[in-house]
Amino acid sequence: MTLFRNVVFVAAIAGLVAGIALACMQAYATVPLILQAEVYETAGGGHDHGAASAETAAPAASATQQAVPAEEEEGWAPADGAERFLYNVLANVVTGIGFALVLVAISEFAGGIASWRQGVFWGLAGFGVFTLAPGLGLPPELPAMPAADLNARQVWWVATAVATGAGLWLIAFRKSLPLTLLAVALIVAPHIVGAPQPDSFESPIPEGLHHQFVVAVTVTNLVFWLLLGAVVGGLRGWFSGEAARLRDSFA
């Protein structure tokens, strides 16, 4: 299990570094916009945080998110301020480790990320797969924005990431024209199917605020992915150097 342990180790460090960096970027770039949007959300009277649990309780009861009554009690949530920031850091670190595990494991199938520079390119691919492609159909949304059924959107999001990832893999590692054409089809297909859209786009959130948020999310995620890839590549290079040194010293 050495390989598994090493993959987890590299991913944990890379996820920790990139996750903390992302949380700090979010504190300046995205969270203030979320807080602004929450003013509109509470002003609108309806706070639909409970909608997710309502849907799991009665999945057939509502076809759309908006149809769920927002009357029920709100569950536990971190208090605004330091507690909320700390939970955001924690969530970002855990997300970072999750993405790093996927990135390291998949890149090892292709021979591994040799250097921080190669890592930057792997990071670009990760950005394309997990931010850009799903974000085309389902742009980053602020609280109180209309959205289609949560399950349908989650399924589309995951399917789009998988198809885009498979497509990029075929382009990068299978050097054949038919497979490249298949790759393009895989990348395009989710957008032909189309992401689940809400019945109405009417929203209390000003268009300008949302646009600002889309830009902030996309750019912060780009930096996150570049950093994640670079740290994985750098650590792995250092790791293999150390391993070689150890082997030599024991020889």
Add this chain to the structure above:
Amino acid sequence: MTTASASLGASVSAQSRHMQLAMAALLGVFILGFVGFSHIEAVHNAAHDNRHSMAFPCH
């Protein structure tokens, strides 16, 4: 590329190598599913800003 397979897990069979990598990827997917996609309300609220900022489907 012999260093590539030797560096992160010295001398393991190809099959065991693939199994371990698949397990690591699966662990990552499981973690992401929990933080970003789980419908448990407390998890949603704790990771709320992160979900919005990562453009995970939310609410």
